Amino acid sequence: MEKFKLSELLEYQTAYTQILDYECELETILAIKKDENWPLRRQMSAAWLKGLSDEYKINLNSKESATKKSNRLREEGNVFYCSKSPSKTENMFKAGQQYTLAIFAAAPYTEALALAFANRAMVLQELGYYRQAYDDCICALETNQYPMRLIHKIKIRQAFCVYYLQDAKKLELHLTELEKCGLNESYKQRVDELQKGLSSIANEIIKETQDNDKEDMSLTETTELVDSKDATRGRYVVAKRDIKSGEIIFHERISAFVPVEGTQICQQCGSVFIIPIPCHACNGKVIYCSLKCREDQAKVHQNECVGYCLGLFEQIGISHLALRILLEEFPQISPILAHESDIKNVWKELTTETSHLNTKTEVNYVKSLRLVSHFQKMSLSNKIWFAVIADLLAVYLKEYTPFFHNTSKSKIKQSDWESLISALILRHIGQSISNAHTCSSIAPTCYDIRSSTVKYGFLLLPNMWTKPFHLRQGMLHVLGEVGEVSAANIPYLSMLNHACNPTIRPRFSGRNFSALADRDIEEGDEIYNCYTLTYRNSMSVVRRDLLKEMYHFNCECVHCQQSDPDAAYVRVFFF
Numbered sequence: 001m002e003k004f005k006l007s008e009l010l011e012y013q014t015a016y017t018q019i020l021d022y023e024c025e026l027e028t029i030l031a032i033k034k035d036e037n038w039p040l041r042r043q044m045s046a047a048w049l050k051g052l053s054d055e056y057k058i059n060l061n062s063k064e065s066a067t068k069k070s071n072r073l074r075e076e077g078n079v080f081y082c083s084k085s086p087s088k089t090e091n092m093f094k095a096g097q098q099y100t101l102a103i104f105a106a107a108p109y110t111e112a113l114a115l116a117f118a119n120r121a122m123v124l125q126e127l128g129y130y131r132q133a134y135d136d137c138i139c140a141l142e143t144n145q146y147p148m149r150l151i152h153k154i155k156i157r158q159a160f161c162v163y164y165l166q167d168a169k170k171l172e173l174h175l176t177e178l179e180k181c182g183l184n185e186s187y188k189q190r191v192d193e194l195q196k197g198l199s200s201i202a203n204e205i206i207k208e209t210q211d212n213d214k215e216d217m218s219l220t221e222t223t224e225l226v227d228s229k230d231a232t233r234g235r236y237v238v239a240k241r242d243i244k245s246g247e248i249i250f251h252e253r254i255s256a257f258v259p260v261e262g263t264q265i266c267q268q269c270g271s272v273f274i275i276p277i278p279c280h281a282c283n284g285k286v287i288y289c290s291l292k293c294r295e296d297q298a299k300v301h302q303n304e305c306v307g308y309c310l311g312l313f314e315q316i317g318i319s320h321l322a323l324r325i326l327l328e329e330f331p332q333i334s335p336i337l338a339h340e341s342d343i344k345n346v347w348k349e350l351t352t353e354t355s356h357l358n359t360k361t362e363v364n365y366v367k368s369l370r371l372v373s374h375f376q377k378m379s380l381s382n383k384i385w386f387a388v389i390a391d392l393l394a395v396y397l398k399e400y401t402p403f404f405h406n407t408s409k410s411k412i413k414q415s416d417w418e419s420l421i422s423a424l425i426l427r428h429i430g431q432s433i434s435n436a437h438t439c440s441s442i443a444p445t446c447y448d449i450r451s452s453t454v455k456y457g458f459l460l461l462p463n464m465w466t467k468p469f470h471l472r473q474g475m476l477h478v479l480g481e482v483g484e485v486s487a488a489n490i491p492y493l494s495m496l497n498h499a500c501n502p503t504i505r506p507r508f509s510g511r512n513f514s515a516l517a518d519r520d521i522e523e524g525d526e527i528y529n530c531y532t533l534t535y536r537n538s539m540s541v542v543r544r545d546l547l548k549e550m551y552h553f554n555c556e557c558v559h560c561q562q563s564d565p566d567a568a569y570v571r572v573f574f575f
């Protein structure tokens with residue numbers, strides 16, 4: 001089949017699909033499936049995906065060439081590791097970078113990969129990144145190709161790392177393993193030292209506290225949600241008490257996010273400052289900052305890994321976030337749906353505000369399902385366009401992932417499941433258009449966060465550190481560049497209406513969002529976000545058009561109602 005772009009496929013499918021204009025996503029999906037030419041168009045979607053898959057297989061590097069490249073990069077790392085000039089620490093960072101590149105280059109389950117991880121662990125341990133070094137040892141071992149003759153080396157490394165991490169339980173375990181290894185005198189001495197160390201560690205597991213483990217501050221501690229009953233203005237958020245400027249109004253965990261194309265961030269916690277652990281099954285297109293994050297994201301990634309290999313997500317824009325919302329959150333409710341057999345009832349349950357499910361506020365997915373969408377206001381051709389993408393993603397999930405494996409046990413027919421899932425993706429697409437947020441992060445100046453040249457991760461940039469975690473004096477300014485790193489679903493933040501002079505200052509930290517008060521707020525005041533540019537950096541006419549086009553309302557905020565709403569902008573930018 002001739003190779004064609006996704007946009008061409010969508011154009012063709014949209015032009016040849018004729019349906020009535022429906023207000024609801026499920027009806028739209030069911031209508032396009034009733035069309036007599038539908039089976040043929042479905043085949044086209046499946047063939048298009050197969051084309052991507054065939055192309056991927058053709059371009060796949062051979063195991064031999066991957067091993068050759070990885071070994072070469074590791075040897076380059078070894079040269080830095082052994083060299084003492086100009087500075088040992090700097091060479092250590094450079095070795096760490098080369099070993100990371102060797103990890104990315106290696107094929108899965110090979111000795112080259114095992115050695116690349118083991119060598120990086122050695123450098124990370126010396127640099128003081130003990131948690132990361134420990135993870136690398138596990139990565140080396142899980143290849144099942146780490147040479148048995150070197151096993152004592154990696155075991156002692158693990159033992160030293162957990163000693164520095166003050167984890168008595170793990171240290172005990174590794175010391176027992178080492179006893180069985182038949183060690184020479186020098187290793188025996190090291191084990192003795194560690195045995196002594198063991199008795200000095202408090203007998204508790206010290207949990208590394210990460211910013212991302214922070215408890216969610218109750219969203220409704222300082223604010224409450226009000227329903228204006230006005231179809232456009234909808235729900236909004238007000239202060240429940242006086243809030244001081246700079247105070248945190250609320251914290252919220254980002255429910256789902258996708259990195260902006262090419263951005264090197266952990267796909268689970270959103271951290272930028274990491275030493276990456278790549279997923280080898282998708283050639284390192286997805287990275288994590290730790291094995292814990294890899295494990296926590298596994299259920300989502302098993303349904304995306306092939307899509308990353310095929311380059312599918314690069315082509316579907318905001319629909320990737322819609323798919324991610326579904327993959328992250330739908331499993332929370334699938335057991336609740338087990339007793340249902342009619343998808344129209346299921347749909348009602350999922351989308352009606354007064355349904356039984358919607359009262360379960362402890363189920364996070366409910367918050368996403370309740371987000372506003374202007375699907376009804378989309379043109380019919382846009383509805384069909386997005387419906388075709390949603391259906392294509394259902395085909396992808398069915399043909400290339402285990403997503404539908406569990407659904408076979410329910411009372412809903414398999415074909416109905418597909419329609420339901422397409423309809424949910426379609427709903428999340430509409431919601432993401434009106435609610436998605438772009439998250440930003442600080443990154444070192446001069447290093448493009450989207451560039452593969454920093455594949456080895458910011459923590460291995462030598463010129464920032466004197467030693468790990470000690471920022472070199474006078475280097476704070478190099479951390480001065482803020483860039484957009486991901487598109488995210490943040491349901492409570494999405495309840496805030498827009499004003500061109502917003503009340504909140506957003507702060508992103510990995511997967512945590514905090515809304516800070518930009519000025520003193522009085523009890524009962526509405527709390528506003530800004531969806532576009534603020535009055536300080538744009539003309540009102542520009543904002544008005546954007547808000548109308550994207551969010552379907554006319555801005556009548558306090559600032560825009562002033563006699564000269566552009567005075568501040570003109571003052572700053574023209575004089």
Ligand SMILES: C[S@@+](CC[C@H](N)C(=O)[O-])C[C@H]1O[C@@H](n2cnc3c(N)ncnc32)[C@H](O)[C@@H]1O
Pocket residue numbers: 231232233234235236371372434435494495496497498499550551552553554555556557
């Ligand atoms: C992100 S949602 C905000 C929460 C929304 N009010 C709700 O009920 O879910 C964006 C939508 O809220 C409405 N909206 C937001 N700010 C508004 C404003 N200043 N005036 C009128 N409607 C507004 C528009 O319908 C817009 O598309």
